[in-house]
Amino acid sequence: MKNIILLGFTSLLTDVSSEMVYPILGLYLASLNTPYTIIGIIEGIAESVANLLRVFSGGLSDKLKKRKPFVIFGYSSSAFGKILLYLSTSWVFVLLARFVDRVGKGIRTAPRDALISESTTDEKKGKVFGLHRAMDTFGAVLGVIIVYFLFLYSKDNIPFKAVFLYSVAPAVLAVGFLFLVKEKQIQKVETKKIKFSLKEFKNIPYKAKVYILISTLFALGNSSNQFLLLRAKNLGFNYLSTIFLYLVYNISYTIFSYPAGIVADKFGKKIIISVGYLIYSIVYLFFALLNQNTANLIWVLFIIYGLYMGLVEGQEKAFLAEISPQEYKASVLGLQYTLVGLMLFPASFIGGILWDKIGPYATFIFSSVLSLISMTLLILI
Secondary structure, eight states: OHHHHHHHHHHHHHHHHHHHHHHHHHHHHHHTTOOHHHHHHHHHHHHHHHHHHHHHHHHHHHHHTOOHHHHHHHHHHHHHHHHHHHTOOSHHHHHHHHHHHHHHHHHHHHHHHHHHHHTSOGGGHHHHHHHHHHHHHHHHHHHHHHHHHHHHHOSSSSOHHHHHHHTHHHHHHHHHHHTTOOOOOOOOOOOOOOOOSTGGGGGSOHHHHHHHHHHHHHHHTOOOTHHHHHHHHHTTOOHHHHHHHHHHHHHHHHHHHHHHHHHHHHHOHHHHHHHHHHHHHHHHHHHHHOOGGGGGGHHHHHHHHHHHHHHHHHHHHHHHHHTSOGGGHHHHHHHHHHHHHHHHHHHHHHHHHHHHHTOHHHHHHHHHHHHHHHHHHHHHO
């Protein structure tokens, strides 16, 4: 349990740092007169790189029977990315900063999740991943609160650079907790290695294989959350209101994450994830239908969106870890992240294109439909 708590505090502090930055990143780019398509490209590249690296870090972690070095290096890279963001003067530099930050996330995530999984029992995996996600999201709440008050009381009406600089401190502190984590020795298992080519895809257990494909389809419609914040701005919300909307979302996310893990252990993770996909579809449909007269409904939608995240985010990892063989665990998690990552770039790119060429409603309708299809397929397996 000590490892779970230490890793939880690391994620908590890292999210304080990241969420000081994230809710204002799109607004910062907009202040630089960046088109929505470019914002989609930046977010798509950043998230795709993070996910594409996970299979390699996961596979190498399995091969070397080591988790901790990857986790430390990954969190350190993310801290460096915040420094680069502070130095940015154009969207090109923001792209570089996001790239470095997400490289760190890609390197650390699969080994960290495997380390968490190996620090508990199968019966408690849902609860443990839910706890980790709750601590992670609580850090996000703190980060958004900090940036809200920085904007509220700053003499500079738009203190983007000050926020970016302050975000470095918790990111560096987070790395310190990792040196207290004790890694368990991983038993060597003689088995055929999965290379993750299309030819070798058949070696993955059927249920895990199908779920990976379904989550990949869902990811194609899962464009960046920046579009949700930009939608609020599009409907007339100012900087403070937009940041506060993101705070409401994170509070909702925090409240639901841990109970979702308990419910998932009792009723089944597949059911919880299916319900989450349905909620996502409904929320995005309403985001598409909002107008100036119904704009205040967006407060309710951000709360419900937090419920979706609480239900799905931690449980996707727990479900995949549960149905994956021990000897392939980090690699299979990494494979899922990679296939999902391949979709994240087109998801955000398509979202930006649809917004610029048709309108914001098209971005959200596209996501809603794919989520509904994914939910239906998941129920059938």
